[in-house]
Ligand SMILES: Nc1ncnc2c1ncn2[C@@H]1O[C@H](COP(=O)(O)OP(=O)(O)OP(=O)(O)O)[C@@H](O)[C@H]1O
């Protein structure tokens with residue numbers, strides 16, 4: 297069997313064979329099967345994710361949308377190795393993502409992932425340039441890294457603001473610094489959780505535009521959680537999350553290379 | 566990471582400065598306490614090291630002032646082999662000096678007068694403890710009557726110089742010399758002739774306060790051997806060497822040391838708590854920041870290091886300030902005390918290192934808290 301990822305039409309709980317296949321799949325950069333996350337607060341349980349299946353190909357740009365509380369941030373946190381799932385599996389380049397120590401996960405985030413959050417992304421005591429470099433501080437920031445960071449900031453139109461502290465920057469500028477920081481480690485995947493959440497529509501559009509540009513120019517894979525559907529273009533891959541799983545009636549903007557009913561697996565442009 | 570940690574520390578200036586003040590006060594306090602005790606120890610040792618002879622007093626009297634021994638004892642002691650000098654002394658307290666009571670001059674201001682026999686002192690090395698400490702003028706001579714030798718410290722306090730006259734317990738004296746030993750105990754004396762002292766305290770001819778004895782061989786074994794033989798002369802006397810005084814005082818200083826150790830332990834606990842509170846507050850406020858650092862790939866260890874560095878900086882800064890203010894206040898205290906508090910380079914570096922250590926210790930728990938934050942939850946909290 298083989299090459300193709302989830303052929304079957306199951307939605308929430310995959311059978312073990314799928315998992316094996318998914319892990320062997322070389323086209324998917326990031327795959328998830330049956331990912332569940334349950335938060336326990338005393339006797340109460342919040343089932344934030346109820347079995348999410350997903351495949352993201354290298355170089356892809358996909359949006360994750362859904363109502364508030366549907367589990368978007370939770371999912372992004374698990375895909376980005378910030379938190380472990382209660383059950384289910386995630387593979388990165390065919391290898392079990394969580395079959396690693398916390399330390400290895402941190403190193404992985406440093407070298408392969410980039411993150412942009414909704415707001416207050418930056419370290420207030422550091423300048424824009426230092427913020428961009430901050431993922432590299434523990435390993436030591438070489439001069440070339442500082443040059444890379446300066447170049448990235450210039451590309452994002454912040455050449456004049458490198459020595460400024462976050463509170464001296466507008467929201468849009470702060471998000472661009474965050475974007476530069478996400479890119480400094482030359483990541484495989486950038487995870488953005490509502491990167492436009494605190495911005496007006498125009499500034500939000502600019503940020504999304506920059507993310508699209510870097511996806512196009514350097515081929516970095518991008519997962520964006522957003523409420524701002526106006527930034528989604530026809531042809532974009534959109535994954536609709538509802539009550540902790542991907543809705544079956546998600547729109548299918550592009551072709552469907554992976555086939556199946558699961559919206560999550562439907563490919564984008 | 567160093568610069569980052571440093572910057573973080575001074576981002577919240579008020580809190581950092583407050584805890585710096587508290588912490589450096591605590592450290593300055595240690596410097597104060599320890600310098601006081603070591604200054605005291607120093608002064609005491611300086612005193613005892615000057616006493617190379619043996620003091621023969623009546624049994625059980627802690628000080629020559631309270632002692633009475635027979636006048637004839639000096640001659641008996643001279644007969645002991647190895648003894649090179651045996652000089653009788655009469656000691657008493659000065660109730661009035663120049664019309665005022667010395668006790669009104671402040672703490673540790675009691676003054677004693679000591680009557681010496683200049684002829685007998687001649688055979689003592691350098692003319693005895695006071696004789697060899699003369700700075701100005703001269704020591705007593707055999708033909709002196711109303712002559713007085715005063716310490717430099719008392720001369721300054723009472724504004725006296727060689728040639729001036731002064732009244733001790735109502736009797737007039739002429740100051741013929743100024744001595745300075747540097748010992749807080751020895752520099753509280755007025756030296757007069759034996760006859761005048763006997764007159765002042767109305768002691769009868771057959772007694773003196775004590776007898777100062779020197780051996781030809783000043784080695785410890787010779788001094789101790791002679792002291793043993795002197796003590797054997799009469800059951801009512803003791804012969805004390807500097808080694809005996811040292812031992813007795815050592816016990817007192819030992820208690821003092823225990824007290825200071827307890828104080829230091831208390832101070833250390835206080836310091837750790839100050840750092841703990843400051844850094845805990847800082848970490849709680851910056852949950853989101855640590856969440857982001859972990860998200861962008863900082864490991865637990867990296868975050869721990871950052872927080873520990875910050876608290877070590879806090880401790881080091883407090884250490885530096887504490888050392889400076891502690892040294893200054895010890896100097897100032899020295900102006901009011903009979904001896905100088907001793908601030909050694911060792912004390913300063915130990916206090917500084919102690920500050921850093923307090924910082925690190927107090928930072929462990931906050932660092933652990935920061936490192937253990939779940940990044941998803943830390944970023945979620947606003
Ligand atoms: N640490 C937690 N403890 C308890 N419940 C949690 C926790 N984190 C998330 N949840 C719950 O999980 C569910 C999904 O949360 P999540 O933040 O993933 O939603 P979201 O889709 O990102 O929402 P929004 O669009 O508002 O950001 C919510 O019901 C939330 O209350």
Ligand SMILES: [Mg+2]
Pocket residue numbers: 368369370489
């Ligand atoms: Mg969210």
